[in-house]
Amino acid sequence: MSTDATMRSSRLSGNGGTIVSFSDRLLKSLEYLGFKARCHNAAAACDTVARLLAEQQKYVLYKELFPKEWKGSKASFYRAGSYKRYSERVNELFELVNEKCFPFLEYWHDDPETDFERFAIPPLNFDLCCEEIDFDNLRVSYVAGLLFYFRDEEVWDFFSQKYDLSAQDFPKLSRSPHPNVWLEKQQARTKPYRDLIRLVDHSTGNPWLDLTHCEYQELFEWNKETIEMLTTAHQDAGKAFANLEKLDERIDENPRRVLSELISFWNIGRLLSS
Numbered sequence: 001m002s003t004d005a006t007m008r009s010s011r012l013s014g015n016g017g018t019i020v021s022f023s024d025r026l027l028k029s030l031e032y033l034g035f036k037a038r039c040h041n042a043a044a045a046c047d048t049v050a051r052l053l054a055e056q057q058k059y060v061l062y063k064e065l066f067p068k069e070w071k072g073s074k075a076s077f078y079r080a081g082s083y084k085r086y087s088e089r090v091n092e093l094f095e096l097v098n099e100k101c102f103p104f105l106e107y108w109h110d111d112p113e114t115d116f117e118r119f120a121i122p123p124l125n126f127d128l129c130c131e132e133i134d135f136d137n138l139r140v141s142y143v144a145g146l147l148f149y150f151r152d153e154e155v156w157d158f159f160s161q162k163y164d165l166s167a168q169d170f171p172k173l174s175r176s177p178h179p180n181v182w183l184e185k186q187q188a189r190t191k192p193y194r195d196l197i198r199l200v201d202h203s204t205g206n207p208w209l210d211l212t213h214c215e216y217q218e219l220f221e222w223n224k225e226t227i228e229m230l231t232t233a234h235q236d237a238g239k240a241f242a243n244l245e246k247l248d249e250r251i252d253e254n255p256r257r258v259l260s261e262l263i264s265f266w267n268i269g270r271l272l273s274s
Contacts, residue, residue: 054117055090057222062093064224069096084112101227102208102234108217118219121230123211124237125202141247144259145200148173148266163255170263180269192247193265199240208237 059077063070073092075081081091094116098105107122108114126133126142128149135143135158146155151173159165177197186194195204202210207230211218220226251258264272 058090058093066096083114101231120217124208127212129214139244139248140251141244145196174267177266178269190265193262206233206237208234
């Protein structure tokens with residue numbers, strides 16, 4: 001075979017003008033033969049077509065979310081990637097989402113045979129039901145929120161050692177919060193307390209903060225709306241913990257007053273001084 005003929009056989013203009021190598025063309029042919037072999041009955045044909053459609057939808061998602069990376073990508077449409085059920089190009093989409101949008105690889109998805117048609121995300125909040133809490137490594141404001149969920153001396157021991165305060169210095173805690181605690185609109189003075197209680201209670205409305213390891217994991221779909229929602233929610237989750245910094249400072253300045261206000265808000269839905 002002449003050099004020119006070899007070059008013509010080794011590459012072909014493909015999707016979007018990209019060059020497809022001879023090995024990729026061969027893999028494409030083998031994939032087609034595999035497709036024919038799998039489609040020996042109607043059920044198998046439907047499964048195969050559904051898989052192919054799902055992969056095409058991920059290519060569309062890749063182009064929508066990362067047009068620059070898609071244009072410059074050399075990843076194969078036919079060779080399997082690290083996650084063997086998907087092509088290198090789809091694997092590239094997974095990696096870009098993990099890097100640029102939110103982390104989700106290497107948690108439940110560390111198996112190369114993972115089926116990614118729907119995916120889970122790792123909780124960013126503390127699991128109060130099954131996770132051993134190290135109070136010394138938590139923000140002091142978060143520990144204050146735990147007063148309402150750990151009805152024992154362990155949390156008060158923290159405040160006793162840090163600020164010389166005990167449960168006897170404050171009103172008795174109600175068994176359940178006042179309904180005002182869950183109101184969306186709060187006065188500027190009570191909003192930090194409302195946000196804190198919702199964070200500790202896993203009632204923020206943010207999936208990164210509300211999901212726990214102890215419950216059945218919510219599964220998400222591969223579409224632009226879901227990826228963008230989870231990206232924004234992940235950013236908001238980081239802000240939720242960062243926003244506790246000011247409350248930490250207030251507690252350090254006057255722990256008795258801030259804990260009194262927090263307990264008042266829990267018990268009667270407002271601050272005693274308001």
